[in-house]
Amino acid sequence: MCNFTETENGTELNMKNTGYALVFGSVTILGLPLNVVSLWILLRRHSLTSPNAVFMVHLAFSDLLLVISLPMRAYFYATGTWPLSPMACIWITMLFRNNVRSSSIFITFICVDRLLAVVYPLRSRHIRTPSNAWKSAAFVWLVVIVVNIPESVGLSRFLNRYNGSACFEFRCHMRSPQSYFQAVLVSIMLAINVVCTALVSWTLHRQLSDSVRINNKVNVMLIFVMNLMMFAVFFLPASLALLFESWRPAFTALICLASVNCCLDPLLYYFSFDGFWRRKEEVDTSLPRQQLNTVQTEFA
Template identity: 65%
Template sequence: MCNFTLSGNGTERKNLAYASVYGSVMAVGFPLNAVALLVLLRRHNLKSPSVIFMVNLAVSDLLLVITLPLRVYFYATGTWPLSNAACTSVTMLFRDNIRSSSFFITLISVDRLLAVVYPLRSRSLRTFSNAWKAAGAVWLCVLVMNIPEIISFTSFLNSYPQSSCFEFDCPPESVLRYAQPVLIFTMLAVNIVCTALVSLTLSRHLNDSARVNNKVNAMLIFVMNLIMFTVFFLPVSLGILIQTWRPYLTPLICLACVNCCLDPLLYYFSFDGFWRKKDDVNSSLGRE
């Protein structure tokens, strides 16, 4: 059990601010993602790859949200009341959200790229089966990345039992330090390429309304995906990678969790047919 006490007036003010942010994210993120998941499951039959990726993205965000009460408690009271195993689980779920979200957001971008740029040739690739295989591969990759981190984190907590649950960082020489930044940089590059190709395609077919029903929404989803990476995922990844950014890592982590409140905007405003019933969506998907 960690009983690390946060002290000092400046530190107390900062941690009350962190508790407020996490509490606000929890209050906003849970209902938004729960409603999004409910609508996706009840009004869509998971035939579209985009819907499948969005369902998994909503699940990832909900897994993050359920850990936030413990972070609120820690930063509000300055103590960690649970076991080291609970601390490890909370930390891994938090890190997994950034990783799984980056994967699923990228898969959404790639799926939209195929639908817009290669609508006919991609039909055999954009299938129910392939989408679920990709989602399964994402979760498997995330779990594999967890294994060495769990071992290292557990060793850290056992060696420094009075340390803060959220104080752990990989040693500078550890390869674990580079795993998340490399992932985020790679996924960001893929999103940039997808955005550029779709933008170029839409500009060439500006008057072809049959090719893309809603060009504004088609580009909006790519813009929002880039914002997710540059505002929420990239700063915390740089904070992990660059040692001089270490003093700013806690607020960057706090900022990163806000992504789960904005992910539902991808469903509400960017997914054509989000509020429509299954039959209406299936009809529109058949025209893609």
């Protein structure tokens, strides 16, 4: 049987819940315009003509879904009540978990795409196509939805045994198969990002021509470092908290922290925007320069 009693006194608990409400409210206020504008720019200005743009559109869409779910979380922690149905609580919870899962995959796709652009710019062109990117993105969303079905059923059974005050506090339903899936998924995606970062760093250091400007190299590595930070700070702690008993008192705080990722993803778009513009405008038919230009134009 679950126990929802808290070790903090009422004042401490109220202060924590107020803090959670402020974080979720602040992320909503900041994240909503950032992601709406980012999505508009990606769709309007870049026309989904590169796999990187496709993945970033889906990443921005995932973040936007998370942002629109946060006002109700803020309301819940501010008032201590849940005015909607248990199913609404479940789907808002799913929007958060889907964001962690889908964002970790799309960020990894972006990372792998950048790796191929640096290490194999010519040989990977038949792989790095918008068509393949759309197929990959569709597969990601399909997997996410399939995982949602049994997870939603389990959370529904849990909520039927407890009143509305248990919304978002699924501490007795944390070690589900889907929770293990999320922790393993995020860990695997992090490992892929670490390998990609190491390979790109080695390539930039050892193989690129001296004519590549240092600013370009910095921009390249910033993308990879930002990706690693997303995993280490936002995705992994919240995912592991689903599994480890000792982490559960900090679970809601880690959820707050994880929600901030949707405000930082636009930085990833920013460091790629100039590359998108130049890639469209600059055409070089000289084969000896083509490999170098691929890296320069995509990461400038």
